Amino acid sequence: MAIDTSELRQQQLEKSRQVVLTDDFATPRLIAGADVGFEQQGTVTRAAIAIMTWPELELIEYQIARIPTLLPYIPGLLSFRECPALYEAWQLLQHKPQLVLVDGQGIAHPRYFGVACHFGLLVDIPTIGVAKSRLFGTHSEIEQQPGSYQPLMDKTQQLGWVLRSKKRCNPLYISPGHKVSLASSLWWVEQCLKGYRLPEPTRMADGIASNRTKFKRMINKSR
DNA sequence: GCGACAG
DNA sequence: ATCTTGTCGC
Numbered sequence: 563m564a565i566d567t568s569e570l571r572q573q574q575l576e577k578s579r580q581v582v583l584t585d586d587f588a589t590p591r592l593i594a595g596a597d598v599g600f601e602q603q604g605t606v607t608r609a610a611i612a613i614m615t616w617p618e619l620e621l622i623e624y625q626i627a628r629i630p631t632l633l634p635y636i637p638g639l640l641s642f643r644e645c646p647a648l649y650e651a652w653q654l655l656q657h658k659p660q661l662v663l664v665d666g667q668g669i670a671h672p673r674y675f676g677v678a679c680h681f682g683l684l685v686d687i688p689t690i691g692v693a694k695s696r697l698f699g700t701h702s703e704i705e706q707q708p709g710s711y712q713p714l715m716d717k718t719q720q721l722g723w724v725l726r727s728k729k730r731c732n733p734l735y736i737s738p739g740h741k742v743s744l745a746s747s748l749w750w751v752e753q754c755l756k757g758y759r760l761p762e763p764t765r766m767a768d769g770i771a772s773n774r775t776k777f778k779r780m781i782n783k784s785r
Numbered sequence: 786g787c788g789a790c791a792g
Numbered sequence: 793a794t795c796t797t798g799t800c801g802c
Contacts, residue, residue: 598792600793635793637790644792666791676791697791730802735791772793 570639571673578675580683586741587688590616590660593754595763596651596681597665598644599771600631607631609647610771612763613657619754619762624770627651637697638672641680648681660688661742661750663763667691668737668747670699670714670721682740689739690747691722692764696735704733711748723748728759 595612606628613623627650633643644666667676668691678691699714701724711725714735722737725748738747754761760768 598793600792604793635792637792640791671791691791693791695791697789 565633565636567636567639570642574641574671574673574675574680577683578669578673578679581669581675581679581739582741583669583738583743584741585688585743585746587660590688592616592622592657592659592661593619593750593763594659594662595665595761595765595767596648596662597764597767597771598647599773601628601773605631607644607647608771608773609644609651610767611648611651611655611662612766612770613655613659614763614766617753619756621766623655623657624766625651625654626770627654640666641675641677644677645680645684649684652685658687662687662689662739663692663751663754663761663767664689664739665692665694665764665768667693667697667735668722668739668742670697670716670735670737672698674721676737676739678737678739686740688741690742690750691735691737691739692751692761693735693737694732694760696724699735706730709752720744725751727751727755727761728757731759734759 664678668678678689682689701712713720714722724733
């Protein structure tokens with residue numbers, strides 16, 4: 563398919579100016595995890611959003627949306643590929659969360675506008691980007707000690723954090739999405755860690771979106 | 786010019 | 793991301 567990527571990148575630059583990087587939310591009652599998976603050789607996009615209570619972190623609802631894949635994967639343009647499906651799932655929710663952990667980068671992006679920023683602006687809800695690998699920014703080595711972290715930098719400007727969330731696991735790349743500060747983005751992810759590499763909301767959404775049999779049992783309880 | 790590159 | 797069982801290491 564023919565895609566004018568220069569136009570999409572221009573949209574990102576314009577939208578990035580609207581992203582809010584200070585805390586604009588009270589202590590959340592519900593925190594969500596959002597992730598996307600694919601079926602049929604990538605022709606179908608499947609988005610999952612898991613709603614969990616705070617501070618219990620118990621799953622109370624989840625929604626899945628399946629739509630035809632609109633774009634191929636292009637580094638830097640992930641939001642245009644995943645947001646449509648995420649928005650479909652969002653509209654199905656009976657409970658709207660006050661904070662969302664989105665898989666992928668927040669402002670740690672070449673245009674300072676990753677998928678977490680894009681989705682947060684779209685639904686006007688605070689979001690934090692939690693990515694499993696690096697896209698943009700530099701950082702010094704992370705100690706092996708769980709809980710250790712380093713700032714993720716762009717020259718002299720900090721974009722986020724690189725956190726060793728679990729022993730012998732690759733670190734997490736955390737950055738503000740929308741209406742969240744640098745300090746809070748790290749703090750909330752830490753609060754949602756329960757012994758696994760991924761924070762609970764993200765881990766749950768990831769399991770559901772990836773259709774892992776392991777998660778099919780536990781999610782049946784909440785319906 | 787060459788490599789890097791969220792999911 | 794996805795195709796996929798056992799297996800190496802802490």
